Amino acid sequence: EAQVTQNPRYLITVTGKKLTVTCSQNMNHEYMSWYRQDPGLGLRQIYYSMNVEVTDKGDVPEGYKVSRKEKRNFPLILESPSPNQTSLYFCASTIGTSGSYTGELFFGEGSRLTVL
Amino acid sequence: GDSVTQMEGPVTLSEEAFLTINCTYTATGYPSLFWYVQYPGEGLQLLLKATKADDKGSNKGFEATYRKETTSFHLEKGSVQVSDSAVYFCALETSGSRLTFGEGTQLTVNP
Numbered sequence: 001e002a003q004v005t006q007n008p009r010y011l012i013t014v015t016g017k018k019l020t021v022t023c024s025q026n027m028n029h030e031y032m033s034w035y036r037q038d039p040g041l042g043l044r045q046i047y048y049s050m051n052v053e054v055t056d057k058g059d060v061p062e063g064y065k066v067s068r069k070e071k072r073n074f075p076l077i078l079e080s081p082s083p084n085q086t087s088l089y090f091c092a093s094t095i096g097t098s099g100s101y102t103g104e105l106f107f108g109e110g111s112r113l114t115v116l
Numbered sequence: 117g118d119s120v121t122q123m124e125g126p127v128t129l130s131e132e133a134f135l136t137i138n139c140t141y142t143a144t145g146y147p148s149l150f151w152y153v154q155y156p157g158e159g160l161q162l163l164l165k166a167t168k169a170d171d172k173g174s175n176k177g178f179e180a181t182y183r184k185e186t187t188s189f190h191l192e193k194g195s196v197q198v199s200d201s202a203v204y205f206c207a208l209e210t211s212g213s214r215l216t217f218g219e220g221t222q223l224t225v226n227p
Contacts, residue, residue: 042220103165
């Protein structure tokens with residue numbers, strides 16, 4: 001089954017404790033992205049990656065890191081989480097072959113993060 | 117910069133009512149436009165899209181027409197069902213291979 005898988009789905013942590021949210025897709029997509037969803041703000045892009053070893057900042061990258069060492073994986077790293085990073089996080093992917101891109105994103109089910 | 121504005125929610129309708137969710141955009145060039153739907157506890161799914169002016173996207177009884185003159189992409193459905201209860205997001209494809217989303221509109225359909 002074609003899917004984007006995120007882990008963990010739910011996490012409660014404390015300020016400053018490093019954490020990683022994993023994202024994996026099995027569709028051989030080149031393009032992957034992370035969004036956060038907050039009430040009244042819709043979805044805002046954190047980082048995106050056009051291909052392996054190629055990443056770029058989205059609209060709200062502060063406090064986050066990403067890496068893209070393999071095509072299928074795109075982990076989101078919070079080196080020192082703060083309460084304002086409490087949010088619902090979504091990973092998404094799309095084909096983007098040969099540098100092209102479509103807006104037809106496939107989303108994971110989301111990871112709800114609470115930072116105390 | 118590019119932006120999307122959706123009508124404020126939440127929207128509550130009775131089953132079989134007509135639905136309109138307004139979406140307007142600000143963008144340079146000719147972006148592609150999208151509607152995504154998020155059912156409770158799930159990620160977003162693409163509902164429909166339009167890639168150029170006057171295109172009509174349609175899926176599952178929903179329709180939206182790309183109106184360049186009014187910079188709008190309103191979502192419509194003639195007869196909603198309880199199963200249509202979800203959050204609906206309008207989005208446009210910005211330069212740099214990114215999607216810009218609206219705030220989302222919560223729709224509740226009562227039997």
